Amino acid sequence: MLIDMSTSRPGTPDSSAAPARRRHDDAPETADLFARLHDLEDGPERDAVRNELVTAWLPMAHRIAGRFRDRGESLEDLKQVAALGLVKAIDRYDPSRGAFESYAVPTITGEVKRHFRDRMWALRVPRRVQELRNKVRVARRELAQTPGAPEPTAADIAAHTGLTEDEVATGVEALESFSTLSLDAELSSDDDGYSLADTLGAPDGSYDVVVDRESAKQSLRNLPERERAILYMRFFEDMTQSRIADRLGISQMHVSRLISRSCARVRDEALGHRPARAGRNGSTAA
Numbered sequence: 001m002l003i004d005m006s007t008s009r010p011g012t013p014d015s016s017a018a019p020a021r022r023r024h025d026d027a028p029e030t031a032d033l034f035a036r037l038h039d040l041e042d043g044p045e046r047d048a049v050r051n052e053l054v055t056a057w058l059p060m061a062h063r064i065a066g067r068f069r070d071r072g073e074s075l076e077d078l079k080q081v082a083a084l085g086l087v088k089a090i091d092r093y094d095p096s097r098g099a100f101e102s103y104a105v106p107t108i109t110g111e112v113k114r115h116f117r118d119r120m121w122a123l124r125v126p127r128r129v130q131e132l133r134n135k136v137r138v139a140r141r142e143l144a145q146t147p148g149a150p151e152p153t154a155a156d157i158a159a160h161t162g163l164t165e166d167e168v169a170t171g172v173e174a175l176e177s178f179s180t181l182s183l184d185a186e187l188s189s190d191d192d193g194y195s196l197a198d199t200l201g202a203p204d205g206s207y208d209v210v211v212d213r214e215s216a217k218q219s220l221r222n223l224p225e226r227e228r229a230i231l232y233m234r235f236f237e238d239m240t241q242s243r244i245a246d247r248l249g250i251s252q253m254h255v256s257r258l259i260s261r262s263c264a265r266v267r268d269e270a271l272g273h274r275p276a277r278a279g280r281n282g283s284t285a286a
Helices: 031-039 044-066 075-092 100-120 127-143 154-161 165-175 205-221 225-235 241-248 252-270
Strands: none
Touching: 031 044, 044 075, 044 100, 075 100, 127 154, 127 165, 154 165, 205 252, 225 241, 225 252, 241 252
């Protein structure tokens, strides 16, 4: 009897064979269902098969979501995002292209990562900065695993990750910019209720005064000398109209008309309007 020596002996690994892909406990055998789904037209039967596949592979999607726990998002929300990625994977999967698990895992993982990139950041930052943040976060965790190890410095993180210290500084800054604080957030435990809003400045009204003065400066210079003197006595020396009238030897009513006319002229010229003209009775006219 002839024996084929090319056949490997029992228990002897075949070096020419590709290593078997590791399957997880949550990777069910659904090749027949995918074949049916691929051949079915849109309708109730196809929807039923699709739902059966989603139910079968949902544990795997939840396992992938669990990898991203403790990153600022609740696990239940991550499971929802992973389930959405699973549905996309099922709809786009072509059975002729290989095993479903090989296609679904990167699809679901990418969906969860996009969720963190697009929805979790309070401010939209470039992807490069997000990647630096992730590298710095992982490096900090790995360097701190040694009991009694001090807080890693920027140089330690740079040596561990291969980044420059400037890139580490950018990643550290991004770590602190992932979420925002409410303006009502208390910054201390004192009873005075000291909040973040108390540290913010307020608009300075003095700037408006400077702008107004500069706008009116030239118009004031264009006034006759007596009218400039009346405005100075009224608004800078806080004199009453009667006192101004006694000093100039004119009536209080005439002082009132001169103040009104001068103010109107200055205002119109400062606003770019045509200078006011005095009428016969001393009133202003546009």
